[in-house]
Amino acid sequence: MNYLLLNTSLALIWMMVTGQFTPPNLLAGFIVGYVTLFLAQRVIGKTSYFGKTLQAVGFLLYFLRELVVANVRVAIDVLSPRQRMQPRVVAIPLDAKTDFEITLVANLISLTPGTLSLDVSDDRRTLYIHVMHAPDVESVRHQIKYGLEQRVLALMRSSAANAERAPESAHEN
Numbered sequence: 001m002n003y004l005l006l007n008t009s010l011a012l013i014w015m016m017v018t019g020q021f022t023p024p025n026l027l028a029g030f031i032v033g034y035v036t037l038f039l040a041q042r043v044i045g046k047t048s049y050f051g052k053t054l055q056a057v058g059f060l061l062y063f064l065r066e067l068v069v070a071n072v073r074v075a076i077d078v079l080s081p082r083q084r085m086q087p088r089v090v091a092i093p094l095d096a097k098t099d100f101e102i103t104l105v106a107n108l109i110s111l112t113p114g115t116l117s118l119d120v121s122d123d124r125r126t127l128y129i130h131v132m133h134a135p136d137v138e139s140v141r142h143q144i145k146y147g148l149e150q151r152v153l154a155l156m157r158s159s160a161a162n163a164e165r166a167p168e169s170a171h172e173n
Contacts, residue, residue, distance in 0.1 A: 007037055008030070010029065011026055011027075011030040012029070014029025014033065055154065066147075070114050073114060074114050086133055087130065087131065092126065092127045092144050093126055095149060095150070097124075101152065102120060105152050106127060109129055115129055116129060
């Protein structure tokens with residue numbers, strides 16, 4: 001059973017019942033539907049939907065924070081009479097394997113001001129990005145690899161797939 005579809009249906013029913021077709025009411029309906037489904041787990045069966053939903057909210061908050069920090073950094077640099085840029089092209093080794101995972105990581109990097117995805121190697125193991133502020137290449141690489149990429153992969157992959165990959169990525173560190 002697709003719990004996201006069921007939760008969305010409950011949110012739409014909520015909007016129809018209340019008669020208010022506004023985004024805040026849709027969000028309220030989604031929350032009411034989420035709580036209802038959570039309480040009904042014994043009847044409808046256990047699912048990873050609730051954990052993944054919380055994980056998605058956590059990722060959204062993480063990405064919004066990174067977006068705000070990057071915007072402030074770029075704004076300060078643009079408005080400052082002294083240039084603080086230290087541009088670099090950085091190679092990021094990828095744990096992302098599928099085209100969708102690689103594309104998602106690359107696009108999220110490009111959405112953040114001050115960074116731009118340039119290319120993926122032919123073997124799809126390395127992502128090349130341009131960074132506007134990179135005084136330390138290793139810290140940039142670490143922040144993207146173990147911040148953004150790992151959060152995206154944890155969100156996209158099932159728990160079983162993450163458990164299988166854990167020993168492999170421990171040897172890479």
